Amino acid sequence: MLVDKGKLIKTTSLANTLSTFLFEPSGFIPFPLAWEWQRNWQKALLSKEDGNQAVWILQHPRCYTMGRGASERNLLFDPRNSSMDLYRIDRGGEVTHHLPGQLVVYPVLDLHRHKQDLHWYLRKLEAVLIDVLDHLDLEGETIPGMTGVWIKGRKVASIGVGCRRWVTQHGLALNIDCEMDGFQNVIPCGLHECPMGRLKDWIPGISVPEVQPLMKKAISKAFNITWKKQPLPESRPGQIKKKS
Amino acid sequence: MATHDIFMPALSSTMTEGKIVEWLKKPGDKVERGESVLVVESDKADMDVESFQEGYLAAVLMPAGSNAPVGETIGLIVETEAEIADVQAKAPSPSTHETSKEKAKEVPKSAKASSEATSEKSTAIKEPVSSSNQSQVDIKTAPIVNTGRIVASPRAKKLATQKGVDLATVIGSGPHGRIQAEDVNRALGQPITVPWIAESNAPASLLADPSTNKNSNKKGTTSPDALIGKSFGKPGEVIAFNALQQAVNRNMEASLTTPCFRVGYTISTDKFDDLYKQVKPSGVTMTALLAKAVGLTLARHPQVNAANSPEGINYPSQINVAVAVAMEDGGLITPVLQKVDSTGLIELSKQWKDLVSRSRTKQLQPEEYSTGTFTLSNLGMFGVDRFDAILPPGTGAILAIAASRPTVVAGKDGSISIRKQMQVNLTADHRVIYGADGAAFLKDLAHLIEVRTDELAG
Numbered sequence: 001m002l003v004d005k006g007k008l009i010k011t012t013s014l015a016n017t018l019s020t021f022l023f024e025p026s027g028f029i030p031f032p033l034a035w036e037w038q039r040n041w042q043k044a045l046l047s048k049e050d051g052n053q054a055v056w057i058l059q060h061p062r063c064y065t066m067g068r069g070a071s072e073r074n075l076l077f078d079p080r081n082s083s084m085d086l087y088r089i090d091r092g093g094e095v096t097h098h099l100p101g102q103l104v105v106y107p108v109l110d111l112h113r114h115k116q117d118l119h120w121y122l123r124k125l126e127a128v129l130i131d132v133l134d135h136l137d138l139e140g141e142t143i144p145g146m147t148g149v150w151i152k153g154r155k156v157a158s159i160g161v162g163c164r165r166w167v168t169q170h171g172l173a174l175n176i177d178c179e180m181d182g183f184q185n186v187i188p189c190g191l192h193e194c195p196m197g198r199l200k201d202w203i204p205g206i207s208v209p210e211v212q213p214l215m216k217k218a219i220s221k222a223f224n225i226t227w228k229k230q231p232l233p234e235s236r237p238g239q240i241k242k243k244s
Numbered sequence: 245m246a247t248h249d250i251f252m253p254a255l256s257s258t259m260t261e262g263k264i265v266e267w268l269k270k271p272g273d274k275v276e277r278g279e280s281v282l283v284v285e286s287d288k289a290d291m292d293v294e295s296f297q298e299g300y301l302a303a304v305l306m307p308a309g310s311n312a313p314v315g316e317t318i319g320l321i322v323e324t325e326a327e328i329a330d331v332q333a334k335a336p337s338p339s340t341h342e343t344s345k346e347k348a349k350e351v352p353k354s355a356k357a358s359s360e361a362t363s364e365k366s367t368a369i370k371e372p373v374s375s376s377n378q379s380q381v382d383i384k385t386a387p388i389v390n391t392g393r394i395v396a397s398p399r400a401k402k403l404a405t406q407k408g409v410d411l412a413t414v415i416g417s418g419p420h421g422r423i424q425a426e427d428v429n430r431a432l433g434q435p436i437t438v439p440w441i442a443e444s445n446a447p448a449s450l451l452a453d454p455s456t457n458k459n460s461n462k463k464g465t466t467s468p469d470a471l472i473g474k475s476f477g478k479p480g481e482v483i484a485f486n487a488l489q490q491a492v493n494r495n496m497e498a499s500l501t502t503p504c505f506r507v508g509y510t511i512s513t514d515k516f517d518d519l520y521k522q523v524k525p526s527g528v529t530m531t532a533l534l535a536k537a538v539g540l541t542l543a544r545h546p547q548v549n550a551a552n553s554p555e556g557i558n559y560p561s562q563i564n565v566a567v568a569v570a571m572e573d574g575g576l577i578t579p580v581l582q583k584v585d586s587t588g589l590i591e592l593s594k595q596w597k598d599l600v601s602r603s604r605t606k607q608l609q610p611e612e613y614s615t616g617t618f619t620l621s622n623l624g625m626f627g628v629d630r631f632d633a634i635l636p637p638g639t640g641a642i643l644a645i646a647a648s649r650p651t652v653v654a655g656k657d658g659s660i661s662i663r664k665q666m667q668v669n670l671t672a673d674h675r676v677i678y679g680a681d682g683a684a685f686l687k688d689l690a691h692l693i694e695v696r697t698d699e700l701a702g
Binding site: 069090091092093118119120121122146148159161162164165 | 266
């Protein structure tokens with residue numbers, strides 16, 4: 001279809017005609033590596049108005065991340081005297097725990113093409129999670145004023161977003177069949193009364209591969225995205241050199 | 245000279261204010277066009293705010309950690325290096341704002357260093373300014389202390405227009421000499437209104453901060469000035485609701501769907517007031533004492549701590565008492581004292597002072613004002629003898645507390661005495677709390693305040 005880009009760019013109707021790559025690297029991706037992929041992609045997208053968007057769906061090895069405004073009071077271990085991996089990163093929100101058995105989704109989207117509204121974006125990510133849970137016959141809930149998704153009073157998914165000129169990075173983390181002990185080391189999201197949960201608590205035997213396709217579908221539906229074929233092997237993000 | 249304002253950006257159509265997480269540049273730093281200058285957070289989303297101009301960051305008007313309404317000027321960019329000192333000179337007083345002090349620990353090193361640097365410069369340049377420009381102004385007006393660009397809060401600007409105060413003559417007490425509404429009032433010689441916080445349930449002289457308004461304090465009565473009702477606009481004007489007022493409106497409108505009833509009680513406070521006198525020297529406030537009394541009674545009446553939810557009656561795991569505080573620039577906020585039943589009086593008082601000082605500077609975290617399970621509203625300091633309150637959504641009950649006043653009381657044995665009595669009035673959601681529940685709660689609260697007063701001190 002021939003369209004006058006000058007007229008249509010930055011309107012919602014164009015969102016589905018702009019392609020988005022989906023990356024689902026296997027294994028447990030070290031946090032700094034996934035972060036670097038997102039930053040590089042964000043940078044590229046910022047420099048090119050009609051560049052491709054990207055979404056990563058992956059798992060991390062055990063680590064903790066803190067938003068820029070996060071308080072160390074919510075860490076129940078001494079960050080300077082601990083073997084745990086802790087990263088202070090450029091997103092909103094308090095401390096978050098990542099680990100195998102938790103699915104993280106990192107959309108690098110240009111909100112000019114969707115809606116220039118970060119609260120809308122946060123609500124949309126919540127809607128994605130509720131959609132995924134709905135497919136599993138679980139009832140996800142949101143609590144006004146507290147971003148995230150809960151099941152029966154237990155928080156199963158956390159959200160934290162960073163944004164530069166309306167191009168997003170970071171995203172959401174959904175606990176599926178992860179161990180729960182690591183959450184004892186922090187006050188998740190800075191909330192004292194915030195019991196954490198995982199889908200396994202309600203669906204014994206559930207695992208990440210079962211949820212991942214649902215997540216992929218829910219993201220594409222929520223943001224009106226058609227996945228583009230994987231780029232040529234040489235530009236695959238998995239091959240970006242690891243920082244020494 | 246060209247000065248460009250950096251505004252608090254709207255990250256969302258539903259965003260009313262944002263938190264400055266970090267200044268990535270410090271005053272004096274060169275800023276390229278499109279370069280990130282600071283990071284703003286709203287909800288769980290961070291946004292890098294970039295400069296639209298090439299130039300130098302001349303001033304940081306709101307420190308990291310503080311909140312600012314959307315559209316508020318939070319920093320200044322100038323085009324040339326020479327203009328930096330010029331802009332910084334407009335800051336007449338060093339940054340003594342309590343936010344910067346309180347948040348000092350969390351402020352990144354760069355921002356802290358810069359605020360110190362600007363303070364030094366500004367005090368050095370402060371004096372000569374007024375003398376050189378005084379000749380230009382009418383002699384009857386106050387001396388000019390600000391020249392060129394004036395940095396003032398929107399409320400201060402509005403107030404200054406209403407009262408006909410020239411902001412050039414007002415010394416700002418905010419960060420980097422920013423003029424606040426209090427400064428305009430001070431310039432007018434008016435008593436400074438503080439948020440209406442109940443620190444006494446006696447019909448005390450109201451509003452005025454004793455340290456700045458000796459007038460009413462000495463006489464023990466209220467000065468006529470302080471009785472003048474406040475208004476946010478001039479006659480004939482329509483003033484848009486601010487963010488906080490809008491939030492209150494939403495909550496109050498939501499209450500219209502709640503089937504409420506009211507039940508009242510008269511409580512003698514002589515023993516309670518004696519206790520207050522005893523514990524006051526150790527820093528205990530009346531708010532903490534009242535909250536404690538309510539918290540201990542709620543522990544014995546969990547039904548009154550409960551709230552309606554779609555699933556049924558929701559019994560919270562904690563007893564969190566929210567206390568309504570009117571804000572000077574409109575709206576109100578309900579800072580929350582957590583686990584009141586199991587927290588000591590002194591600790592509660594300490595927490596309350598901290599919550600109040602941070603609510604004044606709008607630095608409360610959502611969980612610090614939205615997690616109340618029961619609300620107190622005290623208008624005792626105005627001397628009102630009764631009122632009822634509107635139930636905040638998500639809770640089951642709110643208690644309106646009026647002034648304690650000496651009253652002639654007839655005893656059961658026919659004796660007549662004078663006792664101090666206050667009326668309290670409970671508004672409750674009838675779906676959760678029935679008349680008998682509310683009445684039993686009030687009876688027990690009265691018994692605690694009148695008879696079992698010792699339990700409060702423990």
